[in-house]
Amino acid sequence: MILYGAPMPAPNPRRVRMFLVEKGIDLPETKIDMMKREHKSEEFRAKNSMGQIPTLELDDGTCISETVAICRYFEETNPSPPLFGTTAVEKALVDMWIRRIEFTVMTPVGNFWRHAHPRTAALLTQYKDFGESNRETYKGAQKWLNRELAGHEFVVGDSLTMADICLLSTVDFADWIGLPVEEEFENLVAWRARMKARPSADA
Ligand SMILES: N[C@@H](CCC(=O)N[C@@H](CS)C(=O)NCC(=O)O)C(=O)O
Structure with a gap:
């Protein structure tokens, strides 16, 4: 799977990176150059029609965008430690x-x-x-x-x-x-x- 993001100060990709560290999941980020507007390219919009990062591309080609949705996916696949509550x-x-x-x-x-x-x-x-x-x-x-x-x-x-x-x-x-x-x-x-x-x- 591929996690598209950008370094600090972009706040949304950082939320996913922080979540992965707290979960102990090793998934390097594939950088999108926002200064070069790569997130608005036709190729990237095919993955996220909003032209935004972060975006997670799964092995079967499914693309998940929206930070909280991406983190929920990782919560389901890696439940421990729970980061969305338990009860x-x-x-x-x-x-x-x-x-x-x-x-x-x-x-x-x-x-x-x-x-x-x-x-x-x-x-x-x-x-x-x-x-x-x-x-x-x-x-x-x-x-x-x-x-x-x-x-x-x-x-x-x-x-x-x-x-x-x-x-x-x-x-x-x-x-x-x-x-x-x-x-x-x-x-x-x-x-x-x-x-x-x-x-x-x-x-
Ligand atoms: N609601 C989205 C917001 C994502 C977002 O705004 N990402 C910024 C980078 S931190 C972006 O891609 N901005 C470019 C744009 O909105 O056109 C999420 O939670 O992931």
């Missing part, structure tokens, strides 16, 4: 948090990246005021996360799940584009330090 409640909470992180935390970060960052200026019409307004929205998301993380080692309970992987890739990417984690949010800062201490953070 009905845990599984529901992990799903809940993945959706919250993608919609509530990643959305303002992505809006800032697309509409306020110089690196994306050539790719679309930027609405700078809107882009900049996402700084405040992201700060609000951090404040909420900080409250939610009080008394928890990880996003869902006391063991690492896909929700933590989603959150770390998001806050690290946000940092890289100029939206740092605010020091005042101590629980979020401490959670991030715990995550950074894991080998998967280097993926």
Whole structure:
């Protein structure tokens, strides 16, 4: 099987790499050069019509895209350690948090990246005021996360799940584009330090 991705700072391929490290699965990434727009080539769009990475191509030619879907595939084929929860409640909470992180935390970060960052200026019409307004929205998301993380080692309970992987890739990417984690949010800062201490953070 072939895992198509790109190195840091691309946050989505990193989520899959982190997941594979936490699972102990050795699957090297096949690099797609985003600067050369390889992900938008006809050949690559035949694998993922959205022209996005990560994409996983199985030996029978089936292509799976969407980071969480790819990780779910690996969860099914390599159940240990479980990273999407084990009980009905845990599984529901992990799903809940993945959706919250993608919609509530990643959305303002992505809006800032697309509409306020110089690196994306050539790719679309930027609405700078809107882009900049996402700084405040992201700060609000951090404040909420900080409250939610009080008394928890990880996003869902006391063991690492896909929700933590989603959150770390998001806050690290946000940092890289100029939206740092605010020091005042101590629980979020401490959670991030715990995550950074894991080998998967280097993926
Ligand atoms: N919802 C997708 C998002 C994938 C995505 O946006 N990947 C970025 C790289 S980090 C990409 O391919 N961007 C190019 C584009 O969207 O055209 C997922 O979870 O995998």
